[in-house]
Amino acid sequence: GQSLEQPSEVTAVEGAIVQMNCTYQTSGFYGLSWYQQHDGGAPTFLSYNALDGLEETGRFSSFLSRSDSYGYLLLQELQMKDSASYFCALGGYQKVTFGTGTKLQVIP
């Protein structure tokens, strides 16, 4: 089976940098994805890592270490609109399994 662990909540200051971690267990690895979900909204795709290293998309970066079964999402220059839940997910082109999510609160 597959399982993912994420801290439940994180608070960070507007303009700062925040890192949200994800550890996972899986028998077969097909990539680690990240999704953002605002309250009352649908999850939206942020990034995907198939190989070790850092993927950057604007203010968002995602890192993967397959040997450590670990990844993180890094948000820079935090804005109030970044307050949301962030989910890591195992899969990709296989079935996609989600973690329980980290709720990010950005404060002024």
Next chain:
Amino acid sequence: DADVTQTPRNRITKTGKRIMLECSQTKGHDRMYWYRQDPGLGLRLIYYSFDVKDINKGEISDGYSVSRQAQAKFSLSLESAIPNQTALYFCASQEAGGSGANVLTFGAGSRLTVL
């Protein structure tokens, strides 16, 4: 129009009733999913379908059934609803290959309350 459309958006029903949640997508994707979201539990996979003739159980399929009527349509049924099926349900679609194969596109969600 949304790429993935779910109906109804909200539904209140009583214990024992049969409920169907419908999902349609206009992206031409082969793969479709149903997830359930409960506070603090993230998104849990109920069923997924990689094409019209391929349907698979997810981690929490008990009490649910699905039908893939066409490439674009994937419906979720609760044959006899119970209160602990009260949740927010999401449908999603996914390409079978290519650069978009790693991306799930979600519908807006269907909020179901079972009294």
